[in-house]
Amino acid sequence: MTNEKSELLQGTLDMLILKALQLKPMHGFGLSIRLRQMSRELFQVEMGSLYPALCRLEARGWVKAEWGVSDHNRKARYYVLTPAGRKQLQAETTQWELLSSTINAMLKAT
Amino acid sequence: MRIWPKLKALLSREQLEADMTDELRAHLEMQEAANRAAGMSAEEARYAARRQFGGVDQIKEQARDQRGWVWLEQLWKDFLLAGRTLRKNRGFSAVAIVTLAIGIGATASLFSVINGLLRDPLPYPDAGRLTTVRRHDVNAAIDYMPLTTSDVLDLQERAKSFADIGAFSVRRFNLGGEHAEAVEGALCTAGLFRALGVPPLYGRWFTPDDEAGDQTAAVILSHELWKQHFNSDPSVIGRTVRLDGRNHTIVGVMPEGFTVLSLWMRTRSLGLWSLLSLRRGEGDWNGYWLGSIARLKPGVTSSQASEEVRTIARQLVETDPNRDSHKTFWSIPLAIDLGGLPALRISALLAAGWTLLVLAAQNVAGMMLARGIGRQPEMAVRLALGARRGHILRLVLMESLLLSLLASIGGFLLTLWGQSALTRLLPADVMPRAGLHIDTSLLGSIAVLTLISMQMAGFTPAMLASRTDVVSSIKEGGASSGPARKMQRKLRNLLVGQIAVALILVAVALQLSSTYRGMLGSSRALISDSILTAAVAVKGPAYQTDEARVAFWKRLLDNCATLPGVRETAMASKLPLDGGMSSTVLIDDQAFSPGISYPWIEQSFVSSGFFPAIGARLIQGCWFTPADENRRAQVVVINRTMAGRYWPGQDPIGRHIRPAQADQGWSREVVGVIEDVRQFAERPAQPEMYFPFTDFAVPESFLVVRMAAGLPAPVEAIRQELGRIDGDLALAGVRTLGALFQSQGRVLTVVTSVVDVLTVAIVALAALGLYGTLSFHFARRRRDIGVRLALGAAPRDIVRLVFKQAAVWVIVGLGLGAAFAWAVSSVLRRMLEDASPFNVPGVALGAGVIFIVALLAAWLPARRAMRVNPVEALRAE
Numbered sequence: 012m013t014n015e016k017s018e019l020l021q022g023t024l025d026m027l028i029l030k031a032l033q034l035k036p037m038h039g040f041g042l043s044i045r046l047r048q049m050s051r052e053l054f055q056v057e058m059g060s061l062y063p064a065l066c067r068l069e070a071r072g073w074v075k076a077e078w079g080v081s082d083h084n085r086k087a088r089y090y091v092l093t094p095a096g097r098k099q100l101q102a103e104t105t106q107w108e109l110l111s112s113t114i115n116a117m118l119k120a121t
Numbered sequence: 122m123r124i125w126p127k128l129k130a131l132l133s134r135e136q137l138e139a140d141m142t143d144e145l146r147a148h149l150e151m152q153e154a155a156n157r158a159a160g161m162s163a164e165e166a167r168y169a170a171r172r173q174f175g176g177v178d179q180i181k182e183q184a185r186d187q188r189g190w191v192w193l194e195q196l197w198k199d200f201l202l203a204g205r206t207l208r209k210n211r212g213f214s215a216v217a218i219v220t221l222a223i224g225i226g227a228t229a230s231l232f233s234v235i236n237g238l239l240r241d242p243l244p245y246p247d248a249g250r251l252t253t254v255r256r257h258d259v260n261a262a263i264d265y266m267p268l269t270t271s272d273v274l275d276l277q278e279r280a281k282s283f284a285d286i287g288a289f290s291v292r293r294f295n296l297g298g299e300h301a302e303a304v305e306g307a308l309c310t311a312g313l314f315r316a317l318g319v320p321p322l323y324g325r326w327f328t329p330d331d332e333a334g335d336q337t338a339a340v341i342l343s344h345e346l347w348k349q350h351f352n353s354d355p356s357v358i359g360r361t362v363r364l365d366g367r368n369h370t371i372v373g374v375m376p377e378g379f380t381v382l383s384l385w386m387r388t389r390s391l392g393l394w395s396l397l398s399l400r401r402g403e404g405d406w407n408g409y410w411l412g413s414i415a416r417l418k419p420g421v422t423s424s425q426a427s428e429e430v431r432t433i434a435r436q437l438v439e440t441d442p443n444r445d446s447h448k449t450f451w452s453i454p455l456a457i458d459l460g461g462l463p464a465l466r467i468s469a470l471l472a473a474g475w476t477l478l479v480l481a482a483q484n485v486a487g488m489m490l491a492r493g494i495g496r497q498p499e500m501a502v503r504l505a506l507g508a509r510r511g512h513i514l515r516l517v518l519m520e521s522l523l524l525s526l527l528a529s530i531g532g533f534l535l536t537l538w539g540q541s542a543l544t545r546l547l548p549a550d551v552m553p554r555a556g557l558h559i560d561t562s563l564l565g566s567i568a569v570l571t572l573i574s575m576q577m578a579g580f581t582p583a584m585l586a587s588r589t590d591v592v593s594s595i596k597e598g599g600a601s602s603g604p605a606r607k608m609q610r611k612l613r614n615l616l617v618g619q620i621a622v623a624l625i626l627v628a629v630a631l632q633l634s635s636t637y638r639g640m641l642g643s644s645r646a647l648i649s650d651s652i653l654t655a656a657v658a659v660k661g662p663a664y665q666t667d668e669a670r671v672a673f674w675k676r677l678l679d680n681c682a683t684l685p686g687v688r689e690t691a692m693a694s695k696l697p698l699d700g701g702m703s704s705t706v707l708i709d710d711q712a713f714s715p716g717i718s719y720p721w722i723e724q725s726f727v728s729s730g731f732f733p734a735i736g737a738r739l740i741q742g743c744w745f746t747p748a749d750e751n752r753r754a755q756v757v758v759i760n761r762t763m764a765g766r767y768w769p770g771q772d773p774i775g776r777h778i779r780p781a782q783a784d785q786g787w788s789r790e791v792v793g794v795i796e797d798v799r800q801f802a803e804r805p806a807q808p809e810m811y812f813p814f815t816d817f818a819v820p821e822s823f824l825v826v827r828m829a830a831g832l833p834a835p836v837e838a839i840r841q842e843l844g845r846i847d848g849d850l851a852l853a854g855v856r857t858l859g860a861l862f863q864s865q866g867r868v869l870t871v872v873t874s875v876v877d878v879l880t881v882a883i884v885a886l887a888a889l890g891l892y893g894t895l896s897f898h899f900a901r902r903r904r905d906i907g908v909r910l911a912l913g914a915a916p917r918d919i920v921r922l923v924f925k926q927a928a929v930w931v932i933v934g935l936g937l938g939a940a941f942a943w944a945v946s947s948v949l950r951r952m953l954e955d956a957s958p959f960n961v962p963g964v965a966l967g968a969g970v971i972f973i974v975a976l977l978a979a980w981l982p983a984r985r986a987m988r989v990n991p992v993e994a995l996r997a998e
Contacts, residue, residue, distance in 0.1 A: 038144075038147070038151075039144060039147075040147070040148045040151040040152060040155075058173075058174050058175050058180055059175050059179060059180050059183060062141075062144075062181075062184045063183040063184045063186065065184070066184040076140075078140075083151075083154065085147060085150065085151065086143070087147050087151070088140065088143070088144040
């Protein structure tokens, strides 16, 4: 039933989405472009991962979705970071930094 | 994990779905616009967008999985699907639900009575610590024997488990006044009030000083009597009141609602309590006569107390070899003592309810199994389309869950109705004093019953359905594939079992019904509204001797005999159906041995007019006469049962009866044998001896007056006659033998009518279940029949085919059932003293009904199958 991606990757995508939403509310299409930009065109998120992730974040109460109007005057569903989501982002960022610095240190070890 | 968003997701599912569709579409459009902006053609842009996006439905599905409780949603879907399936098969669902609901309702309403009886709250402080001590006759398996005077004194002296122990004996008192009035009350020791612990409203309890003092006559009034006779006057304390012709000092008034509860007086309340001072060797003339209530010391458990009293009984036997060694003490909590026996009395009804539930569940199981076979192709298609086996299992179980859910709602409503019906039907003395309530334990039991019946009804079909073999089921249309054959076999076994069980139940119900009917009939012979009975307590200073009481009765009987319309007057120490006074005897030259437990023989002390007054038939010898009474002849009349038990095949006339005791005692010659007069409504006639009342004029006895048919009894005139002889005595409990029977035989009457209803219900349920299962089975064979018809079979052949199969199953079932029923009936006859024999015509009738129903159930769908065009029948699959 659940898409069996590794916990790590799923968690990373969630974190990146929260990060992308930190500046301003965005719709799904905008998010996909924003994520690509953030990765300097290296990382193309699949829709099959993005939308389930958004649903998951919404279900956990970290983002809220509301209908709005896009720059091109199109009806779009905007995702907004909630206070809980902000806290979660902070916690995940700290954890990620600790993890990556540890792994980096281990990789550099001789 | 946050619950609210998930719950919201679950509740606003449709909104969310629409949102998602819109959202994804918007995304596609934006992508398309972006592609066009990048220079693609319109068509190219759209395709590229689609490609980049991926499968919309997969994404939706994955997104859904993230959103809520998937399993809950699945369950909800299964639930809806199950609901749709049940709605589609309305007939099946209705039959199944009604069947289960009846089973659940019958069981739960009877359970509520028994549960209520065992949990009836007692109106005493800290009532959980109250126990009662009784005698238990090891050999005779009599548990409810009262105590003797010395028993109570021994227990008071030796038992360390009890803070207080009191004894009492229920009595009728003549309360003096302008007109003497009979009041039901009790003699009780000072310890009784201390043990119960209810403080008096005014005055005080009895004290040990009262008990120790000579000739102290003290009385405590109930609130009710105080209100009625003393106008609720608080200054009654210290006043004297005339009781049985003697002055008593009122020492206390108890608060409203207080009474001393005892096993046979669960629902009646007493008017007064008169002080009883027990002295060793005094007042023990009627042996086992005292009830007891004790309060456990803090920290002592009921079983420790029971252990202690048993030890005391053993020690007493060691010190006194003349004591009955087989009669020990036992003690149980008062609440269980009061509720247990009435609960036992109606537990037969509960058992009947249970059988009904089992039968109902079995019926539904059969129907569901038949349906399971019918649904094999459907299940195969579901499996072929990718449903997991676990899912199929879940779906089928969900259907049975839904069925039992609806059934339990129905059962609950039936329980509510059943409770009010039982309250109306059952006599008060087998009902909980607190009435019937819907409480958590009742709801819990309904839930448990539902669960059990669901398991019984649903599980096998579910397992079978989930094991459907896809290929062969689809290919062969279900009827004859391998696993289907296995299911057919199961169905056949179930059908045969169903028929057998139905027949067994019918046989047992019929046997019980005719047994109870026999009991009713044999007591009804005596029941007459032209026989008036009334209690008179001949007590007081003027009636200390037998001679005085005999003289009183002779005067009363003579005076009443002259009243208009009176045919016969008599005195009796107890009435028919009102038994319970008994003793043990030796016959002829039999020698007494202390180790033997002699059977208890009912005994009555009656005047010579008693036999003609109640219309009892003389079988042999003669009755004793007024002349016998006058010369104190040493004679006794016995009943037919006693003659058969002690002198089987011999002439009992001229034989002798002696008391079962070490010393010689008295001896009486048997002069007559009369037909049995029942002592208890619910038991067959016990052996009984009738002694002339001149031997022992029991102080609390009954006046029996036989009226000329159709004439009203001159109750007022009798009352005046009594008043003329002694103004201190009062007439009590005036009623006809018919009314006495009405009250004593009520449980019996109810059980009989319930068993009748059950018999009908069992046959109806069996027929219904059989019809459901068989008709479904043969409806499934339409294709088979169609093929045969297409191949040129004549309708007659089809009929023969269908009947042959149905008949074989039914006959095997009936045969098995009859064999088991016969075995069960012989067990029953060993258990129930006068169970009637195996009811052959009744069982044959039941078997016939089952047989006809079975053939009908097979025939109707087969006929329908034959009416249709063979081609259509083949295509219908």
